[in-house]
Amino acid sequence: MTLPEADKPVHMRHEKYERLIARAQEAPSATTIVAHPCDETSLRGAVEAVEAGIIVPVLVGPKAKIEKVAREAGLDISHYTLVDAPHSEASAAQAVALIREGKGELLMKGSLHTDELMRAVTSGTTGLRTARRISHVFIMDVPTYPDALFITDAAINIFPDLKVKRDIVQNAIDLFVGLGMGVPRVAILSAVETVTPDIPSTIEAAALCKMAERGQITGGVLDGPLAFDNAIDLEAARIKGIKSEVAGRAQILVVPDLEAGNMLAKNLSFLANADAAGIVLGARVPIILTSRADSVRTRMASCAIASLYADARRRDLAPPAE
Numbered sequence: 001m002t003l004p005e006a007d008k009p010v011h012m013r014h015e016k017y018e019r020l021i022a023r024a025q026e027a028p029s030a031t032t033i034v035a036h037p038c039d040e041t042s043l044r045g046a047v048e049a050v051e052a053g054i055i056v057p058v059l060v061g062p063k064a065k066i067e068k069v070a071r072e073a074g075l076d077i078s079h080y081t082l083v084d085a086p087h088s089e090a091s092a093a094q095a096v097a098l099i100r101e102g103k104g105e106l107l108m109k110g111s112l113h114t115d116e117l118m119r120a121v122t123s124g125t126t127g128l129r130t131a132r133r134i135s136h137v138f139i140m141d142v143p144t145y146p147d148a149l150f151i152t153d154a155a156i157n158i159f160p161d162l163k164v165k166r167d168i169v170q171n172a173i174d175l176f177v178g179l180g181m182g183v184p185r186v187a188i189l190s191a192v193e194t195v196t197p198d199i200p201s202t203i204e205a206a207a208l209c210k211m212a213e214r215g216q217i218t219g220g221v222l223d224g225p226l227a228f229d230n231a232i233d234l235e236a237a238r239i240k241g242i243k244s245e246v247a248g249r250a251q252i253l254v255v256p257d258l259e260a261g262n263m264l265a266k267n268l269s270f271l272a273n274a275d276a277a278g279i280v281l282g283a284r285v286p287i288i289l290t291s292r293a294d295s296v297r298t299r300m301a302s303c304a305i306a307s308l309y310a311d312a313r314r315r316d317l318a319p320p321a322e
Contacts, residue, residue, distance in 0.1 A: 024304035036091035037110035133167035154261025187250035188224025
């Protein structure tokens with residue numbers, strides 16, 4: 001028997017995702033281009049999001065193969081739009097082309113490799129680049145932490161410099177605000193909480209905070225450098241004598257590099273029973289990146305977050321009422 005979230009032990013609850021999914025179900029469904037959903041996991045993820053009222057799908061890939069997967073998995077896709085493409089590379093290119101033509105508000109990864117999709121997205125001539133650097137955000141539901149934790153960038157930018165980190169921070173803030181979650185508390189992480197010339201990430205953290213003071217980063221409250229413990233634990237911050245609006249209760253964690261972020265996200269997943277929804281930002285549209293290892297709840301949360309953000313962007317572009 002599956003217990004309701006409220007009846008589960010604290011370390012098993014994922015109420016933050018449940019709230020996001022419920023909000024997405026109340027918003028208009030986002031037209032979503034699904035690139036190469038050619039295995040049961042990726043196709044089922046799209047179907048479940050449709051059935052939950054979160055997305056309206058356009059499936060791009062080998063039509064006969066997608067229909068075969070649906071039949072074998074018992075999934076009804078008879079009312080979905082299918083766009084035929086011969087293989088995964090062509091699926092990625094066609095999916096991106098549909099976005100460029102204004103046919104979709106979201107792009108969703110199917111069973112193709114992430115590199116294949118991102119090559120199409122980042123193409124200088126036919127891709128979805130904007131002036132902003134493309135970056136990834138994990139939105140983590142950690143049962144023992146009061147807020148959803150945004151961790152960035154743990155998937156795309158390997159060793160970002162200060163200029164790239166500025167965009168990484170701004171992308172995450174824009175998502176947080178776009179989801180209607182208020183003004184985020186942003187911790188710029190390092191190994192220590194003092195500016196130390198021998199640790200470059202501490203200098204970049206301090207620079208990012210100064211950039212926020214001067215309006216080069218907007219919409220959030222930044223502090224850093226902060227070590228992980230004094231970013232998320234009030235007592236650790238108190239012991240270190242750190243007084244700020246962010247220390248001890250951060251909502252966005254900006255990591256020094258991809259390796260640190262990847263380890264942090266996986267530690268939370270495997271040691272703290274956290275779920276990790278993922279979204280790529282900085283392109284023309286939000287991109288939903290799911291993994292075959294994702295739970296149903298995580299896949300649904302990724303779609304819900306992207307759909308809510310698409311709705312916020314849609315409202316921002318709407319003409320003012322007369």
